Amino acid sequence: MLRIKFLLENKEIQVEQGENLLDGARKAGIVIDAPCNGNLSCGKCKVKIVSGKVDSASSHHISHEELEKGYVLACNTRIIEDIVVEVPTEASAFMHGMKIDDLSSERDQEIFERAKRQVLDHGMTFKSYVQKEYIEIDVPTLDDNISDWDRIKRYLRNHLGYTQVFCRLQMLRKIPGILRGSDFKVTITHIPRGKGRTTIVNMEVGDTTNRLYGIAVDIGTTSVAACLVDLYNGSLLAKASMGNAQIKYGADVINRIIFAAKGDGLQKLNDAIIYETINPLIRKMLNSAKVDKDEVIAFVAAGNTTMAHLLLGVYPDYLRREPYIPAFLRAPFIKASELEIEVNPETFLYIVPSVASYVGGDITAGVLSSGIWSVEENVLFIDLGTNGEIVFGNKDFLMTCACSAGPAFEGGEISCGMRATDGAIDRISIDRETYESQFKVIGDKKPLGICGSGIIDLISEMMICGIMDRRGKLNRDLHISRIRVDEHGIGEYILAFKEAYGMEKDLTINEVDIDNFIRAKGAIYSGASVLLSSLGMDFTMIDRVYIAGGIGNSLNIQNSIRIGMLPDIEENKFMYIGNSSLMGAYLTLMSEDGRHKLEDIANQMTYVELSVHPNYMDEFVSACFLPHTDIEMFPNVKKLLEE
Known part of the structure; x- marks a missing residue:
């Protein structure tokens, strides 16, 4: 047996010779960011070997300078003797998102009130079944x-x-x-x-008839948000969110499904969502509102189809294998005690029904809260989370699809990316003359990385300024200090120099990151385009666009159009509707009529499988350009570029 000592954490673990370093870290409880779950595509699991020898293959993610200093990719390294390891800040930066955040903004309250009116205005009762x-x-x-x-x-x-x-x-x-x-x-x-x-x-x-509570939870792939609700009047007593602890086993659903199929992977994922995520959120809210867990007697959870499977500990591997069959779309009511969720053990958990393998209960809940099901207008609903799901329709029809956007909108598989939490850059501008950047950091902290909205701003600004071309390639003829090329020939733009902020390394975005993000935005645009064209319609026929998901808080619509993620239509048609999944779960918690409407919505939605659609691949390839291979589809962007 060999020993690994983790220097900063002061932890040791024994491993077999030849064991993978990332696996050894996980056994020791050391969390290292590994969005790709070890397939070598993200390069985020960089660690420093302080002493001892390892067997580590070369990678373009490790520069010559870093290699000289002892840096390796943990997922690409095997132990051959006793070693001492240092996990740098950037390899654990995503853990900043694991802390519990209170959520109580006025904007959130307004969005909840709007969703509540959707129910009341249609004659539904707003009263709990308990x-x-x-x-x-x-x-x-x-x-x-x-x-x-x-x-x-x-x-x-x-x-x-x-x-x-x-x-x-x-x-x-x-x-x-x-x-x-x-x-x-x-x-x-x-x-x-x-x-x-x-x-x-x-x-x-005694008489405790004035105390009756429920909890609604949105189980996102990257983040989990919850609210504690007074079941008598629907008031929000507490709201909180934190990163989904499953992220240490992969940033997206595919990597987690793969991990679940290995050994005790499914149990680890189930433990991570219940014991490391949901229960801590519940304890935080109950302590804040001075509510006893036995007083919580209703619980609704919304999440994508994979998250629902992992919450219940159901083997999910067939979700990713053709013909993509889930174990269930509508789960039975389950007692809290069966999952050891820390509310009244007699509480029944209601899992919002999914539509298909890649369109889950989070979208069903989002459609309920958005009110698409009740309007005459043609509404495009886009959920910009770790997975990209789209719904188009009105009171007469609902079409939906899922895009293989990957985790880029949450910062996954982007070398500088992170979720939108303290330390994340969420807004960026670049001076047209000097090419110098200005940005805003969430929490006014030292910058640790860039979240999805910041990446959209950055790519848009780099294109408009001529720092890169419409393919996403940096302009090497611009002789400025912020552009450089590494030994692998990969260009990068320096957003923030390490000396200015006391960082370990410069904060950069490279051509590989840009290419990954262009594919992600291309998946969203092409998915929406196919959805509309399958009905004989186009973007000019859209009356309104709803944007849901955490990215929307700081999303710049103009920049999103400029990079070709959103269609080039009037900006006043776009509306951010917040965490629509959590809102839908809240409405389901509070209204039996709302729950029945939710199930009608799940039954009504028609799912379009993009992977077998004859036009999708052509649409996707065309959209993997800035803003699109056909610039005529983006007249306002064309005009700006010409100017």
């Missing part, structure tokens, strides 16, 4: 000596009209102590089932 009742039961005597459970059922039959009352074993075990600890004056939480049936899911001492 109910509470304060009851005072007759104290047992020798003359009235029926069992505790029969005594409760008798009261509910005589006073509330329930002829059939049920509870589960865990609830039954609590009843004797609670009744006698409250002089038989208790509050029951129950779920009516219709026709005189109800199920008791909680019992509390």
